[in-house]
Amino acid sequence: MEFEFIPIDYDYFEVNDRTFVRIIGRNSVGKRVCLIDDCDVYFWAILKESVGEKKIKSVMEKIDAIKIRENSKTIKVLKTQLHDKKFLGKDVKAIKIFIENCKYDGKLAEKINFSEIESIKEHDLAYVTRYILEKKVAPLSWYRVGGSVLENSSEFGGIDSAFEDVDLFVRVEKIEKSNKENANFMPKIVAFDIETDEFDVGKGKILMISLVSDGFRKVLTWKKINEKVENVEYFKDEADMLEAFVKYFKKLQPDILTGYFSDGFDLPYLKARAEVNKVKLSLGLDESVPRFSGGMSPRGRINGVVHVDLFKFIDVAYSQYLQSETLGLSDVANELVGEGKKDYEFKHDSKMSSNDWKKFFEYNLQDSLLTYKLFMKAWPDMMEFSRVMQEPLFSVSRDGMSSNVENYIIHNLFRYDEIIESKPGHHEISKRRERERYEGAFVLQPTPKLYENIVMFDFTSYWPSIISTFNLSRSTFLGDKKPKNLKEKDFLEVDISEKNKSKFYFSKAKGFFPLMLEEIIKKRKEYKEEYKKNSTPILKARSNAFKLLANASYGYQGFFGARYYCPQASAATTAISRDFIKEVISKSEKAGFKAIYSDTDSIALEMKTKSKNQALDFLKKINSELPGIMELELEDFYKRGIWVTTRKGEFGAKKKYALINENGKMKIRGFETVRRDWCTLARELQNQVLFRILKEGDEKSALDYAKQVIKKLESRDVEKDKLVIRAQLKKPLSEYVANTPHVTIARKMVKAGMPVDQGMLISYFIAESKDKKALTRDRAFLPDEDKLYDIKYYLEKQILPAVENIFMVFGIDSEDLVREKKQKTLGDF
């Protein structure tokens, strides 16, 4: 039979020591289909350059003859072939070694240690990746499939009878790309969330579980109250509730199960409580229970249903662009779908009234609902990531950007006839981690001042455009000595450091990494243009996927876990970036502008007597002189901007400025306003002060405002939540060497039996103390503790530091401010 099919989930299984891929997806009428297919399994032995044909033949014979015993089975090589391939851009002769089952690739590779062999490659690829590479059956695009239907067949270990919830099993005979439009494929989604009475996984009981799907909302609980609540269903006990969860899940037949933090909390908790209650959590299409793998950060897999932990994807794909201060569900949902959580205060079980429970149920349902909505928002991006990286949703939704870059490379290398480089081993990784640091970007020291009429330019995709233009990569790196066998015009010399005069050399013959990057940047441009004409979420997602890939390419080459690790390319990239931005700075000064500030790829210029058109002409001229795909673009024109000094020094602070454009929109960087570890009072005050100064061009009204706030603070008129300071626990509490206020408070919370987890934001405020020498941490208290806030601390450590170097620009120095403050204090008392 022949039909249209879209792959969603990939996995592999074994029958009689042979590996097969199992692809779950949908056909064009929405039926759930499972394809069974297989592909050749092989790896490569790259031969040393000097090895002659005769020797090659004998090596191949030796490889053909390899046999190993494993569990009373004999494992052998199926066949070998000699190929002309490329490895890291160089021509090589390589033996393609076919084997029966990829789980033996490591053991067989070990046996092939003949002196004629340079190295073994591609023995470390996952079966699913091999399959997608070999058969070109990428996720989430439509295919035309021809094959035979399996019905109660024993051929594949009875797989078709084990998977009850699959409508059709097909052994693939032919599979090729279909013309069917695949832009808006929408799988069936179920979002879930649990509430428990203990934080540690499995320790307490699950009180309730909520499920949300298209047209379906439900809360399952065994905490019965004497009231019927919409969408809430009561059960006898935890076990009954868990059974009902499985039942509803099966009835909904989702393609994807999604939760927020569900790899680390909801799914493992469900599994643990199901085991305790002797309930089979048979969520898999084959009735199997969720499996966990991945040690430190486990990933929960369900056979046939893709489990997506949305948090991980949000972290990788969006966190960079999010304004929200935490990556919690409430903050993220607020920003991305315009809807946050309802406020809910947790109480102890015994203290809860019927009404409290009712609110708890609503809260639980709301979490699933937000997760569901957030998933819908993220889906176009996730789908495009999966299509572009050509890896299954399960991994793409969890992979970091370096894996994404690497997957993109792996799935595109065949176009260059390249053999794929291996992952570094443990030894190699630890060696790489000890490497010397290389110099990074250039940052221009600003002169503190209020400036008028500013233009800001920045380079588009600066580092990627340098990598591509100058061909900086692992396969084009020639070493740190001038190559003797090449003509001057065929290689590039890069000065890495002004200090020790070291140089790196790169070939000018284009390598695959820079070529792929050029393509990525081009595609990003294309899709961005297309999106402007036709604004669909998918086009936006596609353009975004390529943008993120380009941005991550620089970090990838410097990442110790990368297959194509090349810190020399990273060092050359930053070195070249310093040269070009400095050149733009000097050209701008020659053209009559004044360079105020510059960081990495951007430059702020004081227009002086220049018009906007003259600024744009200057931009045009710069661009006409830039090589390759490098491009400088207009960021914006600004009416005013302010740069300040560092806290102590007389010199201008880097990475800290505020601008206002002609529409009155502010752009604030680095100031306490944008830092979450400062109290709201200081942040809001600073924001107002900056706004007034930038809007009006002088400090008068800002100064009045600041005085008002100080007065309010001193007369204890400030609400305590505006004084709460928050800092994140970035590692387990036990690993802290320094006893900072937030660590002290976190330890106090643990003692009080409050949930404290790595990654948590710890809130506290500073209270008065009789002991004049008391350390800050001894005066730190939880926000709900009944203490008087320390006026002196907030004035001297929060309010004044937030504004004093701004006023300093107007000659109002810190001593003036303190005197001002003291006079006020005297007047107030």
Next chain:
DNA sequence: GCTTTCGCTGTACC
């Protein structure tokens, strides 16, 4: 016993 320096820690910029 006071001041200065320095390591730890967190956060932001690009």
Next chain:
DNA sequence: ACTGGTACAGCGAAAGC
């Protein structure tokens, strides 16, 4: 363990006088 370096700032303990 899951991109890189640059920069600022607070806190607390050690070092310096």
